[in-house]
Amino acid sequence: MSMNKFMHPRNIYKNPPNFKQLAVEFPEFKRHVRIDITGKVQFDFKDPEALRALSHTLLLKDFHLDVCIPVNKLVPTIPLRLNYILWIEDLLDFIGRIDHVEGIDIGTGASCVYPLIAAQKNQWSMLATEADTGSFEQAKQNIVSNGFQHLVKVVQVSKDIFLAGAVDADKVYDFCMCNPPFFASTQELHPFFKARTQNRPHPKNAFVASVHETVAKGGEVDFIQKMIAESTQLKTQIKLYTTMVGQKSSLPALKKCLREAKVHSFKVAEFCQGNTTRWGLAWTYLNHDLRKASEEAKIATKSYKQRGPLLYDLEGEQNTPENIVKITSMFLQLFKSLQMSCEDVSRNKLHPRYFVTASSNTWSHQRRKLRAKLRQGQLAESKTIDDPADSSVAKRSLDDLLCESTCKKLRLSTDSESSDHAFYKFMFAINCLNKKLILELNTLDNNVDREPLHQIMQYIKNNCRNLVN
Numbered sequence: 001m002s003m004n005k006f007m008h009p010r011n012i013y014k015n016p017p018n019f020k021q022l023a024v025e026f027p028e029f030k031r032h033v034r035i036d037i038t039g040k041v042q043f044d045f046k047d048p049e050a051l052r053a054l055s056h057t058l059l060l061k062d063f064h065l066d067v068c069i070p071v072n073k074l075v076p077t078i079p080l081r082l083n084y085i086l087w088i089e090d091l092l093d094f095i096g097r098i099d100h101v102e103g104i105d106i107g108t109g110a111s112c113v114y115p116l117i118a119a120q121k122n123q124w125s126m127l128a129t130e131a132d133t134g135s136f137e138q139a140k141q142n143i144v145s146n147g148f149q150h151l152v153k154v155v156q157v158s159k160d161i162f163l164a165g166a167v168d169a170d171k172v173y174d175f176c177m178c179n180p181p182f183f184a185s186t187q188e189l190h191p192f193f194k195a196r197t198q199n200r201p202h203p204k205n206a207f208v209a210s211v212h213e214t215v216a217k218g219g220e221v222d223f224i225q226k227m228i229a230e231s232t233q234l235k236t237q238i239k240l241y242t243t244m245v246g247q248k249s250s251l252p253a254l255k256k257c258l259r260e261a262k263v264h265s266f267k268v269a270e271f272c273q274g275n276t277t278r279w280g281l282a283w284t285y286l287n288h289d290l291r292k293a294s295e296e297a298k299i300a301t302k303s304y305k306q307r308g309p310l311l312y313d314l315e316g317e318q319n320t321p322e323n324i325v326k327i328t329s330m331f332l333q334l335f336k337s338l339q340m341s342c343e344d345v346s347r348n349k350l351h352p353r354y355f356v357t358a359s360s361n362t363w364s365h366q367r368r369k370l371r372a373k374l375r376q377g378q379l380a381e382s383k384t385i386d387d388p389a390d391s392s393v394a395k396r397s398l399d400d401l402l403c404e405s406t407c408k409k410l411r412l413s414t415d416s417e418s419s420d421h422a423f424y425k426f427m428f429a430i431n432c433l434n435k436k437l438i439l440e441l442n443t444l445d446n447n448v449d450r451e452p453l454h455q456i457m458q459y460i461k462n463n464c465r466n467l468v469n
C-alpha cells in the first residue's frame with residue numbers, strides 16, 4: 001500500500017509527480033517512461049538508471065538544482081529527503097530557531113542532497129561531512145555547480161569521526177542531521193535477510209547505492225550510538241541532534257542509549273513515503289521537551305493522517321520577498337474584512353504564519369449577502385471584495401447555491417456577529433517553494449470540525465483572483 005497520504009503535510013510529493021508531464025518537460029526523463037496500449041505511463045522502479053533520472057529530474061524541476069548523481073552511488077529519493085527536512089523545520093520552529101539557521105549533515109554522500117535542498121529551500125547554512133573520497137569530491141562539485149559555496153561547505157572526515165572533529169569549536173549549531181549506513185554487513189542487503197518476515201515481498205525499487213554507503217561495522221545502531229556518545233561531549237553546542245533510522249528494530253537500543261546519555265528529551269517520528277517507512281530520532285540537551293513539539297511535527301506520523309492542512313497554489317504569483325509581503329497583507333485584509341483577528345506567529349517575513357480567530361460565521365454571512373444581492377439584482381453596482389468580473393458572477397452564484405446546504409449545516413448560535421468568544425480558530429500561512437507560493441490553512445486542534453476550514457478556503461479561492469490581481 002502506498003503511504004503517500006501519510007507524508008508530511010507540507011511535502012509537495014503528497015500528490016505523486018505527474019510522470020507524463022515530467023516526460024514532456026524533461027527529455028532525460030522521457031527516455032525512461034513508455035506509454036502502454038491503454039495510454040498509461042509506465043515507469044520501471046526496478047531500473048537504477050530510471051530512478052537516477054527521476055531524482056535528478058525532481059531536483060531540477062522542484063528545487064532548480066542540477067545535481068550530478070554518479071553511477072554506483074546512492075540515488076537519493078527526494079520525497080523522503082523532503083520529509084526529513086520538513087520535520088527539522090518543525091522542530092526548529094518548536095525550539096524557536098528561525099533566522100540564520102546553521103546545520104550539519106553527517107555523511108552527505110556524492111549528491112550532497114540535504115544541504116543543497118536546505119540551502120535552496122530555506123537559505124540554511126550547512127556544514128556537510130563525508131568519509132568517502134569519491135563522494136566528497138563529487139559533493140564539492142555539486143555545491144559549486146549549483147552556486148551554493150556561500151551556504152554549503154563540505155569537509156572530508158575519517159570514518160571514526162562523527163561530529164567532534166568536524167565542527168568548529170567556537171560555533172553553536174542549530175541542528176545536525178544524518179542518514180547513516182543502515183546495514184551491518186553485505187548479507188543484510190539481501191531482500192530476504194533473516195530480519196524480514198518470510199511473507200515480505202521483494203522491494204519494489206531497485207537497490208541503488210554502493211556498499212560503503214549502506215554498510216558500516218555494527219550497522220546503524222552502532223553508528224548512531226557513536227553519534228550519541230559524541231553528543232554527550234558537545235552537549236548544547238548543537239541545539240538539536242537528529243538522525244534517520246532505517247529499521248524499526250533499531251529504536252529500542254537507541255532509546256535506551258539516549259536515556260543513559262541523560263539527554264534532556266528525545267522524540268521519534270515516522271517518515272512515510274511510497275512503500276517505504278523510515279524513522280526520525282531527535283534529541284536535545286537544551287531545556288525543551290521535544291515530545292511536546294507542535295502538531296505539525298507530529299503530523300509526519302500515521303495517526304495524524306486525516307489532519308493535513310488545506311493547500312492552495314497561488315498560481316502565477318512570484319516567490320519574491322516583496323510579493324510574499326504584499327500577498328500576506330492582502331490576505332490579512334481579507335480576514336479583517338471578515339471581522340477575523342490575526343495573531344502573527346511567523347518564523348520571519350518570508351514564512352508568514354498567523355493564528356486567525358473568527359468570532360462568528362462571517363464567511364457564509366458574506367455568501368448570504370451575496371445571494372441577497374443576486375436576488376435583488378444589485379450585483380452590478382456592488383464594490384465589495386466579493387465582486388468578481390461579471391463573467392464569473394454567474395458561476396459563483398451557482399457555487400453559492402450549491403454550497404447552500406453546507407452553509408446551513410454551519411449555522412450555529414453564530415450569526416450573532418457580536419459574540420466575544422472564538423467561534424473558529426485556524427492557522428494561515430504562505431509557504432514558498434521555488435517560484436511557487438502556496439497558501440496553507442489548518443486547524444489548531446485535531447479534534448475540531450474541519451468543515452468551516454473548507455468553507456473558508458473556498459471563500460478565499462472564490463475571492464483570490466480579486467485579491468491578488
Ligand SMILES: C[S@@+](CC[C@H](N)C(=O)[O-])C[C@H]1O[C@@H](n2cnc3c(N)ncnc32)[C@H](O)[C@@H]1O
Binds near residue numbers: 129159214
Ligand atoms: C546512506 S549514505 C547517505 C548519503 C546522503 N546523505 C543521502 O541521504 O543520500 C551514508 C553516507 O555516509 C558516509 N559516511 C560513513 N561514515 C561516515 C562518517 N563517519 N562521517 C561522515 N560520513 C560518513 C558514507 O560514505 C555515505 O556517503
